[in-house]
Amino acid sequence: MKTWVYIDHFKGEVVQASWEAVGVAKTFGSVTALVFGSGVESVAQAAFEFGADEVLLADDAALADFRAETHASTLTALATASSPDLILLPTTFRAREMAAMSAIDLNSGVLVDVTALEVDGDKICATRPIYEGKLSEKTVCAAKPQFVTLRGRAFPRPEREAGRSGTLTKVAAKTEALTSVEGYSAGESGVSINDAGAIVAGGRGVSNNPSLGLDEKATAEKGFTLIGELAALLGGAVGASRAAVDAGYIPYSHQVGQTGKVVSPDLYIAAGISGSIQHVVGIRTAKVVIAINKDAEAPIFGVARFGVVGDLFTFLPLLTAAFKKQLGK
Ligand SMILES: Cc1cc2nc3c(=O)[nH]c(=O)nc-3n(C[C@H](O)[C@H](O)[C@H](O)COP(=O)(O)OP(=O)(O)OC[C@H]3O[C@@H](n4cnc5c(N)ncnc54)[C@H](O)[C@@H]3O)c2cc1C
Known part of the structure; x- marks a missing residue:
């Protein structure tokens, strides 16, 4: 089985699920990692250290910014020349867009957000959640190369072996594109909810505490401050329901659920979130869910451990204090 793994990164900052994909690929034999960008030799070195045997490095100023056109056509050209059986990518917006474009070029298909992968002879069978996570479907794709994007944190991350090396092959980039990136505006810093081992999330309930004597927005700000403190203590990230995002309490990048992000942390704390199906679909693969809600009948309790x-x-400050004591912080 000839397996490639696309290492997704932003300006050299690698999406950790790329390494998880390398770990999965290793179970099928030797691994070729694809590193595209500008000045990204350190990413190639990291790929070796996480287990890649070969790296195809397209290092070109034209690849400095991710653009689906340049990246997908570079991938298409390489795959056309070398005919891999399987191309693994992390499930990110960038990687999904690129895989879809390249799959069209190669007359193949993409299986997205896969949570388990088995190989039986020539057949690659992918398991992925459907119907908002209520069912898991097993799918095979008849065409090659089979593109598969893996859900972040659904697979173990391999240990990094410092100084490990392999075969570095420099390859040409495809640089033609109709789009160009004009610039970036800074989002927020901190742990990304895709990579976070712990997520503390708030819903509309963060705006509800009349005893504070504050208006709705100020109450929500106070609520998210409590949530942020606990998340920071756990080295985790802040999540939110769509109601909290729509009300303007927190930016969309924090939204978890059907129209937000699907997350798989070890711990998910849902505070003031009712547990609508559209929210729960985003946390089905979280290992432990803790729900804090005033309403004993809230559906979130149905998915909470x-x-x-x-x-x-009242409860978040107590929980934060208890974690501080437990963690000796
Ligand atoms: C097509 C579509 C896509 C959607 N996508 C998403 C999505 O991606 N993510 C998402 O989250 N939603 C999504 N939604 C919206 C979803 O249906 C719900 O409306 C939303 O999740 C509700 O958010 P909530 O739980 O924060 O608010 P509510 O349902 O209003 O719940 C607030 C909860 O807070 C509790 N509460 C109130 N005050 C306190 C307090 N002081 N302490 C503790 N608990 C308190 C209440 O008891 C209640 O259970 C989508 C809807 C549609 C139609």
């Missing part, structure tokens, strides 16, 4: 019926403004 631990539930606290109470006010988040």
Whole structure:
């Protein structure tokens, strides 16, 4: 089985699920990693250290910014020349767009957000959640190369072996594109919710505490401050329901769910979130869910391992204090 892994990164900052994909590929034999960008030799070196045997490095100023056209056509050209059986990518917006474009070029298909992968002879069978996570479907794709994007944190990350090396092959970039990137505006820093091992998320309930004597927005700000403190203590990220995002309490990049991000942390704490199906679909593969809600009948308790019926403004500071004590911080 000839397996390639696309290492997705932003300006050299690698999406950690790329390494998880290298780990999956290793179980099928030797691994070729694809590193595209400008000045990204350090990413190629990291790929070796995470287990790649070969790296195809397209290092070109034209690839400095991710553009689906340049990246997909570079991938298409390489795959046309070398005919891999399987191309793994992390499930990110960039990688999905690029895989879809390249698959069209190669008359193949893409299986997205895969949570398990088996190889039986020539057949690659992917498992992925469908119907908002209520069912898991097993799918095979008749065409080669088969493109598969893997859900972040659904697979273990291999240990990094410092100084490990392999075969570095420099390859040509395809640089033709109709689009160009004019610039970037800074988002927020901190742990990305895709990579986070712990997520503390807030819903519309963060704006509800009349005893504070504050208006809705100020109450929500206070609620998300409590959530942020706990997330920071756990080295995790802040998540949110769509209601909280739509109300303007927090930016969309934090939204978890059907129209937000699908996350797989070890711990997900949902505070003031009712647990609508559209939210729950985003946390089905979270390992432990803790729900804090005033309403004992809230559906979130149906997916939570631990539930606290109470006010988040009272309980979150207690939980933060307990974690501080436990973690010796
Ligand atoms: C096509 C479509 C896509 C959608 N995509 C998403 C998505 O990606 N993500 C998403 O989240 N939603 C999504 N939604 C919206 C979804 O249906 C819900 O409306 C939304 O998830 C509700 O958010 P919430 O739980 O924060 O708010 P609510 O449903 O209003 O729940 C607030 C909860 O907070 C509790 N509460 C109130 N005050 C407190 C307090 N002080 N302490 C503790 N608990 C308190 C209440 O008991 C209640 O359970 C989508 C909807 C549609 C139609």
